[in-house]
Amino acid sequence: MFVRRTAFALARRTPGRALAKRPLSLSMARCDKAKDEATTLGKIVSYDEVKTEEDLIPPGAKAGTVPTDLEQATGLERLELLGKMQGIDIFDMRPLDASRKDSDPLGTLDSPIIVHGAGDEQFAGCTGYPADSHTVVWLTVSRDRPIERCGECGNVVKLNYVGPTDDHHGHGHDHHSYQEPKTFADYVKPEYWYR
Incomplete structure (x- = not known):
């Protein structure tokens, strides 16, 4: 209890500048890095435009924001979301x-x-x-x-x-050793x- 009060008292007395000092050049480098990452991330495409797995990589959220499902979903979840946006139920969940x-x-x-x-x-x-x-x-x-x-x-x-029809594990479906x-x-x- 005493330690907690001491920590709060010290935090109140410390000026804000002392806590958040960083050079301007470092801020610029971080800003440039964020711009480079934004250009290399995926883009939002419609369901009809999805051709490869790379099309299912989202752009992500802008810095300082909470991503939406569309901005962060990948793979099959993203494909399902893109389909639902166009009224297509790709997994036929009826x-x-x-x-x-x-x-x-x-x-x-x-x-x-x-x-x-x-x-x-x-x-x-x-x-x-x-x-x-x-x-x-x-x-x-x-x-x-x-x-x-x-x-x-x-x-x-x-x-x-x-x-x-083919098995991607390098062996046929009927050649496994498991017996029911x-x-x-x-x-x-x-x-x-x-x-």
Whole structure:
């Protein structure tokens, strides 16, 4: 307590010039450096103009200001923001169509609910039919196991892989050493399989 009071008392007695002395030449050098950095940083482009990853580097905020999301977001987040500014939902975040019409019922083995995914694995949340009839059950579909059924309501989802066809890790997708553990479903007669 005593130390804190002493520090405040000394700070009040110290003239402002003594705290913030720096030569004018140093201020000019800092100003020139800021101008150089502003010209080398990225620029704001529209969604249609994005061609390379360098187009997704923002210019940043001006010195002394708080950056906006558009000024600081990079990569996929920046691409999503640029798309939203033009009314494009690049990740297609709408709820999946799980309607069950008489002519074309979705959510069955014959007509599953399609889940688009660019990765090896995709999660889909099922709330039942009609909507919100049970708590969310998260289903996992993958490239190895593209069809999954909800244990609560019986809805069936299927992965539609939309990612790249080649593997960028230097090996093929089917040549990995991981094997999925066996479950009770692996011992069901083949005629009852839905794979």
